[in-house]
Amino acid sequence: MNNWFEVDKEGLARLLERRGKHFAVLELLQNAWDQSVTQVNERLEPIDGRPRAWLQVEDDDPAGFKDLSHAFTLFADSNKKADPGKRGRFNLGEKLVLAICNQATITTTKGTIHFEDSERRASRSRRERGSLFEGIIRVTRAEVVEALSVVKMLAPPRAVQTTVNGEILVHHEPLTSFSETLPTEIAGRDGTLRPTQRKTEVKLYEKRDGEESHLFELGIPIVELDAGEPWHLDVQQKVPLTLDRSNVTPSFLRKLRIGLLNQAYSLLDQTTAKADWIQQASAEKDCSNEAITALLDLKYGPKRVVFDVSDSEANNRAAAEGHVVIYGGSLSSGQWEDVRKAGAACPAGQLFPTARPEFSPDGESCFVPISDWTPAMRVLAGYLKRVGEALIEKQLQVDFFARASGPNKSFGASYSPGRLTLNVASAGAGRYQDFNDADVEEVDALLIHELAHDWAANHLSDDYHHALCLLAARLKKLALENPEIFRIR
Template sequence: MSQARNGRSEWFELSEEGWRRSNRARPLGQLVREALQNAFDQRARRVKVRLEEDEVRIEDDAPAGLARDEFAFTVFLGEKDTPPTWRGRKGRGLKEMIAASDRAEVETVGRTLVFDDTGRHVKANTRRVGTCLRLFRRTSVRERDEAVELLRLTIPPPGVELLINGRTVRPPRAKDSLEDCPLETVELHRGVERYVERGTRVDLYHPRPGETPHLYELGLPVEPHHLPWHVDVQQRIPLAAERDAARDPYKRTLAAIILESLAPELSRQELSGAWVTEVLAHFTLGEEALGAYVEKVLPARAVLSVGPRVDDRARQLGAKVVDLRGMPQAALEQLETVVEAADAYVERMEGPPRDVVVQPGAKAERLVGVVRCLSKELTGREVGVEFFERKVRDPSAHVEAEYDSERRVLRVNMKGRVRLDDPLEPRTLGIILHELAHEAGDEHDFAFIDRLEGYAGKALRCLVDRPDLLAPYASPRKRTG
């Protein structure tokens, strides 16, 4: 067993077949993306990618070319000290592309590294700048189409020309840039990865027609995400082992920073996405961002649902009741700090209950008789009648009457428009029918409307078939007139 340079025995050996199988399984677009990463890091000004049935070619004009031959074949060997703004990591990308091929050539400044059935060879060439990587492997039309679709999402660095199969890749339309965003990143120090938090710029772009919004790392697409825009982080992102996905906590933090920064400028549609709900469930937003969300997403005079009866009363008083109980609890609790609940709204509009029970005496007998007669005819049972006076702060909180379905009592507000002296007056009859229709529930829903229409029709039919039914309850003036 040989000795490593640090004196420790070499404990492991690499299975080339296993390494090849592992990388052969990776999507073609992800492999080629590694080459773009290397070219951009080496300050190439022009990068050309050609995907053909039997060959993949990536060529760049980076000034120095490949720094060391070992970078092409020694697994995990790479630059030992690189800042977070360097795309490459762990020295794997180039080796993975070569391993996924049947044979390969790495043509760099002054030499070409050949990988074929006979092994690895180096031969001289006359190249004076850049690197040309040729990967020989058979690919299907579908593989190439999917690779082109991914690679054309790339946002090249400023001043860099990227061509995919002869077509220039142009950056999408910019939306915004956020400076000094505190995000976790990865730096390499003496070959060891360290995770640190660092302020960086985050660029947002409008996806082109047909594009799915993606998370980017330094211009290279990492994975689709559910934000409305392409989001390009200008430093390394902590990624999963295959470098095709970011960690969930990282993505939530990034979304929270974007929402906190842009909420006042975003449209209702942009703020209505699931990504905003997820942020609300995991982060406490500042007053300005939370206020912008409420103002743009919820309707004017919105109140939070409490229960059918209170919600219905809030609607009567002009509120727009929104039921957010399907939201995560943490998100709902945060909204409750700025959006009034339906019961609080009703109390604010009506003031604390200040009903005064009234005994109107003989002058209310005809009205009580009409209520009992109609309730027996329409609902099959008599209901009781109570009278009260209610003082309210706001005229819109005024009620004519209300029905207590638990006690089966129709309560009449003496300050309302119910006519005790003429209970057969049309408005009074309408109020009585309306309240009797609440026998089965407090809400003014379609079921209520259906009951009210049924009661009105039934009452009219009773009057046609039995014209003397309500005659005893008419006022004396009406009876003699």
């Protein structure tokens, strides 16, 4: 009978080269672990003088192969497809390994299949229990060393004693674990694999020296993680993979990383919090409030504010009080959405509001008309105007503000270019009823403080500090050269 398809063994072998020869060791181990086994033994030993190695895998599954033809039939219907707790789905494992073998034998409870010289033959030899794979694979000594190093990363099932070259593989205790709903594939009644979402456990393992972070599927490393993840991640169900099991979908990694951040943020430190996967996961709408808050704690500390475009002075005051000011470009748009949702940082103006005159809620002006000024207010305004204009060498308008609203009602005065406004409602309002020589020192200090804003708005800037020094020097010079200007009249 002629089949529709023929498979070129050497062509398949070349396609598999990109995965590295260690896949052969992993494929046979995972096939064994998917069975009802308590013991799995594997040997991988280089053959002297040849780029070959002897590979042997033996298990104690009582039933062995359920169908011996599956040893050589690509894509035969697998009974593992319907079980998300099994690794297999395409019935490819042994066939992929056979593609890189020069010769091989599979012996199980149903009989034996020999593969040699481009031929396959069966024999009646059989085992009472379990299966045995023996083959000579095309590998260099360096590839053998690599394969054995990958084996050390494995997380074997606790109930299965697994040995490689006589050495028992140690069961890794997870650093922690969490539950997450992740994409997987499960076969329906018709045997067709269909994508679905299923809640499963994800285990985190510490990396050992020299290891790169990997995504595991039920204890088997399948894909190297490349976004700075500090641990191995072991998903306890089928992971949606490409046909050759070399990669996972971006959507799967996205969902996994969000769950990882939400559940394991307490394990992060200032270094690991800078990783690419953190930046990706913390920009997703499903990032939890606790996770984004913890990230900001690590990155900026607990004393932090968001740069306030509506209150530049508040930003400066926040910095002076030891707060880190987070600027717009420091986070992505998605991260900012999560920060706002969680209330993880507030604008500087909410913590350090800058005092400023405001109109009353009904829109009525709060400035005191000149006709309502008291005699003391007129004397004070005249003093400030005379001295102020002499100090800044330009015209100065003086106003009084009668009613304050907003977060800080007790400010003494405010300054805008060429205009000084005093708050009658401030703590020092008594001077507006009786201004005399005893008040001059306090008034001069206020005048210098406000007029320095003619040079700089930021109280903490060098320019503002320089302006204070300059005005103090000018005030001294003015007092020496024109003392009459300071007379209260």
